[in-house]
Amino acid sequence: MKKLDMHQSDVVCYACAELPSIMPNLETLLIGSGIEVVNAPMVLTKFLYLKHLTILISERTFSPPYNYVSLVYFFDASPSLETFFLDVPHEDVKHESVFWRFLTFGGAA
Template identity: 50%
Template sequence: MHSRGAVCDARANLPSSLPNLETLSVYSYCEAVSTPMVGSKFPFLKHLTVKLAAAAAAAAAPDYDYCSLISFFDASPSLETFFLNAFLGSMHHPSILGDPSGRRQMPEHRYDKLKNVTIVGFSSAKTLVELTCHILDSSKSLEFLTLDATQGYDYLRCSVNRSGKCFPVSRDVILEGRRGLLAIKKYIKGNVPPKVKFTIVEPCSQCHVVEL
């Protein structure tokens, strides 16, 4: 599914039209409205991918709540894998760093089958950090958690690029990736259970070096 507002539309409309869906990939190039909390279910959904295009992230309203994606988890009792690409667009959202209110405590849920979660374009966006913490609190079956504070394209990294250099990105993107790492260390790393294989992908320490 690929369209403007695709995430919101998928949650609101697909359960009734495709009730037996097992795999769902949603690509949105403009997602300004938070995902609705509705009662409909994806009873058989096992694999969910949500990608927000770079343009969508830049155009998204700063008050877009990544925690609204919890609506998909609540609707999908069979969900096993979740992949989110925020394309570092969440640098337009309020940062949790320096926020005196700290993170919100979400109502307790149980995602009994969720095993593998990957978030690419991880940043210090408050609601993105809160979503990650909620997943950790609610997913006792979790086996793998990957938080990637880059744009997620391995073939653009110096280790595999013929030029020997990473693909250039803006200073703002590098800075937000670094802030994302600080948020991981402060709010997430200490809450990851020992049994979970936790992977952090950092910006290149040779090609993408800037001062915070």
């Protein structure tokens, strides 16, 4: 199988842990998740032929402590990756004001 489209809960974790070993020739992967509670695991197996990866995150998908940086696993595990698309709802992203931090913690004396 060269192309896979999966939409289910905890699919990001599953894709990292299981897919490289059971679908070694995968070239295109689209995964969509409704609920992710575990960060993407770091595993030794690789997607050697994966060229196109799309990760779709539904609204309120990840628990607050989810570490989006754990998705970097896909870059290390996919040496042939040409395109990567990550769709995360803007409403879920919390922005911290750097300017406010500066004023509060030591800007002006």
